[in-house]
Amino acid sequence: MKSPPDQPTKHLFTTGVVYDTFMLKHQCMCGNTHVHPEHAGRIQSIWSRLQETGLLSKCERIRGRKATLDEIQTVHSEYHTLLYGTSPLNRQKLDSKKLLGPISQKMYAMLPCGGIGVDSDTVWNEMHSSSAVRMAVGCLVELAFKVAAGELKNGFAIIRPPGHHAEESTAMGFCFFNSVAITTKLLQQKLNVGKVLIVDWDIHHGNGTQQAFYNDPSVLYISLHRYDNGNFFPGSGAPEEVGGGPGVGYNVNVAWTGGVDPPIGDVEYLTAFRTVVMPIAHEFSPDMVLVSAGFDAVEGHLSPLGGYSVTARCFGHLTRQLMTLAGGRVVLALEGGHDLTAICDASEACVSALLSVELQPLDETVLQQKPNINAVATLEKVIEIQSKHWSCVQRFAAGLGRSLREAQAGETEEAETVSAMALLSVGAEQAQAAAAREHSPRPTEEPMEQEPAL
Numbered sequence: 476m477k478s479p480p481d482q483p484t485k486h487l488f489t490t491g492v493v494y495d496t497f498m499l500k501h502q503c504m505c506g507n508t509h510v511h512p513e514h515a516g517r518i519q520s521i522w523s524r525l526q527e528t529g530l531l532s533k534c535e536r537i538r539g540r541k542a543t544l545d546e547i548q549t550v551h552s553e554y555h556t557l558l559y560g561t562s563p564l565n566r567q568k569l570d571s572k573k574l575l576g577p578i579s580q581k582m583y584a585m586l587p588c589g590g591i592g593v594d595s596d597t598v599w600n601e602m603h604s605s606s607a608v609r610m611a612v613g614c615l616v617e618l619a620f621k622v623a624a625g626e627l628k629n630g631f632a633i634i635r636p637p638g639h640h641a642e643e644s645t646a647m648g649f650c651f652f653n654s655v656a657i658t659t660k661l662l663q664q665k666l667n668v669g670k671v672l673i674v675d676w677d678i679h680h681g682n683g684t685q686q687a688f689y690n691d692p693s694v695l696y697i698s699l700h701r702y703d704n705g706n707f708f709p710g711s712g713a714p715e716e717v718g719g720g721p722g723v724g725y726n727v728n729v730a731w732t733g734g735v736d737p738p739i740g741d742v743e744y745l746t747a748f749r750t751v752v753m754p755i756a757h758e759f760s761p762d763m764v765l766v767s768a769g770f771d772a773v774e775g776h777l778s779p780l781g782g783y784s785v786t787a788r789c790f791g792h793l794t795r796q797l798m799t800l801a802g803g804r805v806v807l808a809l810e811g812g813h814d815l816t817a818i819c820d821a822s823e824a825c826v827s828a829l830l831s832v833e834l835q836p837l838d839e840t841v842l843q844q845k846p847n848i849n850a851v852a853t854l855e856k857v858i859e860i861q862s863k864h865w866s867c868v869q870r871f872a873a874g875l876g877r878s879l880r881e882a883q884a885g886e887t888e889e890a891e892t893v894s895a896m897a898l899l900s901v902g903a904e905q906a907q908a909a910a911a912r913e914h915s916p917r918p919t920e921e922p923m924e925q926e927p928a929l
C-alpha cells in the first residue's frame with residue numbers, strides 16, 4: 476500500500492546532526508582563508524568525516540533554518556540583531572519600517588587583508604554573512620528543540636561561525652550571535668524547559684554566555700578555559716565570577732592558570748570533571764544540557780589559539796559523562812578550533828559517544844598520572860570559592876592530586892563501606908521483617924525496576 480504523501484517525517488530516536496551549506500558563505504571578502512583560521516573548511520571537514528566513518532548513517536540529519544530576528548533578540552539588542560542579521564538586500568524595508576538610523580553605515584574596520592570586519596578574526600561579508608550567522612543559530616535551535624521534545628536522543632550541531640564570545644551588543648572573537656545562549660532562552664520560553672546546564676569546554680572563556688545568564692539561577696554556566704590570570708583571550712572568566720543577584724553560584728569558572736609548562740591535558744580535564752563539573756552538575760540536576768563544544772584545547776592548536784594537549788578521544792569520554800545528566804538530553808554545538816585533524820577527530824569521538832558506540836579507551840598512562848601542580852592549584856581555588864554554593868565539591872578538596880586510578884580505588888573503598896553499612900541495616904530490617912511475618916501473611920513482591928544502562 477502506498478503511504479499518504481503528507482505523512483509526517485518519522486524520527487528515529489537517535490542522535491541528531493545538523494549542518495547547512497549556507498554557513499559556508501561567511502568568508503572574508505579578501506578571499507584568503509589562510510589569514511582567517513575560522514573558515515568554511517572547518518565544518519565541511521567535520522561533515523565529511525562523519526560521512527566517511529559511517530557515523531552519519533547512524534544519526535538522523537536535521538534540517539536547519541535561519542533564526543528569526545525575534546529569536547535572536549532573546550539575547551541580543553535590536554540594533555545588534557539588525558546590524559548582523561540583515562543584508563543590504565533585506566535591510567531597506569526594515570530600515571524604513573522600523574525608522575532606525577542608517578544601520579548600513581556600519582562601524583567596520585578595513586582589515587590589512589583587504590576585507591572588512593570587526594577585527595581580523597571577526598570578518599564580515601556584506602552579501603552572505605547575515606544568512607550564515609542566522610543559519611548557525613537556527614540550526615542549533617531546531618536540533619535542541621527536537622531533543623528537548625523527546626524526538627531525538629541527543630545531538631551534535633556542526634555550525635559556524637561560533638557564538639560564545641558574542642555579547643548583547645558586541646561581536647568579537649569570530650562570534651556575532653550567541654547560538655547556545657539564544658537556544659537556551661528559547662528552550663525556556665517556548666518549550667518550558669526549566670533548568671539548563673551549559674558546559675563550555677572551548678579553550679577560551681565564553682564571555683558572552685556568562686554575561687547572558689549571570690544573574691539567572693535557572694541556567695548554570697560551567698566553563699573550563701585557559702585563563703592565565705586574565706592574560707589569555709578574552710581576559711574574562713576569573714574563578715571569583717560566580718554570578719550575581721539571584722544567580723550567585725550559578726556561574727562556575729574553571730580558570731586554568733600557570734601557562735603551558737607543564738602542559739594541561741586529559742588528566743587535568745578529567746580531574747576537573749571528577750571533582751567540580753560532574754558533582755555540581757548532578758546537584759543542579761538540569762533538564763537539558765547544552766555544550767559549547769570548541770575543540771581548540773585539543774593537541775595541535777598552538778598559542779594564542781590554544782596551547783593545551785587534550786586528546787580528541789578525551790572529549791568523547793567527557794561527552795559520555797555529560798550523558799548521565801538530564802535523562803541524556805545533551806546537545807553539543809561546535810564553537811572554536813581550527814586544526815582540521817583535531818576538530819574532526821574530536822567530533823568523531825563526541826558523536827561516537829552520543830551514539831553510545833564503544834569509545835577508544837583512555838591510555839593507562841593517563842589514568843595513572845596525577846594532575847599537574849598548576850591544575851591542582853586552579854581546582855583548589857575553584858572548590859574554595861564554589862563550596863559556598865555547592866556543598867558537594869568540598870569532599871574533593873583533599874584528594875585533588877590523585878590520579879584517576881587512585882581516585883577510583885578511593886571511591887570503591889567508600890562504596891564498599893557504604894554497602895557494608897547498608898548490609899548491616901538490611902540485616903536488622905530482615906530480622907524485624909521475619910518477626911513481623913510470624914504475625915501477618917507475606918505481601919506479594921513488586922518486580923524490581925531496572926536502571927537503564929549508561
Ligand code: X5A
Binds near residue numbers: 637638677811
Ligand atoms: C571561538 C573562538 C577565539 C578568538 C581568538 C581571538 N574564538 N584572538 O575560539
Ligand code: ZN
Binds near residue numbers: 677678679769812
Ligand atoms: Zn576558542
